[in-house]
Amino acid sequence: xxxxxxxxxxxxxxxxxxxxxxxxxxxxxxxxxxxxxxxxxxxxxxxxxxxxxxxxxxxxxxxxxxxxxxxxxxxxxxxxxxxxxxxxxxxxxxxxxxxxxxxxxxxxxxxxxxxxxxxxxxxxxxxxxxxxxxxxxxxxxxxxxxxxxxxxxxxxxxxxxxxxxxxxxxxxxxxxxxxxxxxxxxxxxxxxxxxxxxxxxxxxxxxxxxxxxxxxxxxxxxxxxxxxxxxxxxxxxxxx
Ligand SMILES: [Zn+2]
Numbered sequence: 001x002x003x004x005x006x007x008x009x010x011x012x013x014x015x016x017x018x019x020x021x022x023x024x025x026x027x028x029x030x031x032x033x034x035x036x037x038x039x040x041x042x043x044x045x046x047x048x049x050x051x052x053x054x055x056x057x058x059x060x061x062x063x064x065x066x067x068x069x070x071x072x073x074x075x076x077x078x079x080x081x082x083x084x085x086x087x088x089x090x091x092x093x094x095x096x097x098x099x100x101x102x103x104x105x106x107x108x109x110x111x112x113x114x115x116x117x118x119x120x121x122x123x124x125x126x127x128x129x130x131x132x133x134x135x136x137x138x139x140x141x142x143x144x145x146x147x148x149x150x151x152x153x154x155x156x157x158x159x160x161x162x163x164x165x166x167x168x169x170x171x172x173x174x175x176x177x178x179x180x181x182x183x184x185x186x187x188x189x190x191x192x193x194x195x196x197x198x199x200x201x202x203x204x205x206x207x208x209x210x211x212x213x214x215x216x217x218x219x220x221x222x223x224x225x226x227x228x229x230x231x232x233x234x235x236x237x238x239x240x
Pocket of ligand 1: 154175178
């Protein structure tokens with residue numbers, strides 16, 4: 001359930017950011033110059049995919065504050081320096097900020113949103129809105145790699161459904177398909193006890209949308225094959 005809660009928050013944050021970016025065109029700032037930074041080069045395809053460089057001449061998120069409701073954000077990271085507003089710690093635990101697991105995931109997320117690089121700005125991580133600020137609200141203590149991967153796969157499936165022009169789907173079917181993709185991902189790592197536990201959580205979730213949706217998709221996939229189910233849903237908006 002933690003994964004669902006975090007996922008909803010992450011998605012909400014991104015939607016909020018997009019809405020904010022769409023309505024807050026204020027000062028025109030030219031896009032950053034091309035860089036020779038390897039980290040920057042590796043992330044550019046993602047920024048290009050969401051057309052961030054095309055949006056930057058219109059807005060880079062200045063005057064926008066994005067709440068990062070996550071595991072905390074390190075304000076001293078060079079690519080986020082000056083862009084982090086410290087909010088409350090609602091996690092219910094007292095892990096010190098010096099702990100190596102403190103804020104790792106939250107800082108990743110904040111960098112993807114508001115990273116502005118370092119030096120003259122041409123090195124390091126650039127976010128989709130490099131002139132925005134993030135408000136760090138700590139509510140969880142971190143996400144291990146498999147949980148993070150599972151969430152990414154789930155959200156990527158949502159994007160894929162939109163990109164491939166699936167019809168509007170009932171929520172249990174839409175979430176069920178995304179959970180089914182997460183399940184396929186986690187099944188590749190069943191040698192890990194944590195992955196087996198996560199797979200069980202997906203299978204047995206009492207949530208009617210996520211759990212019920214997944215079980216309906218899985219039953220259909222076992223009968224017809226996953227690819228056939230995907231093809232049928234795309235054509236009809238329903239499970240075969
Ligand atoms: Zn979803």
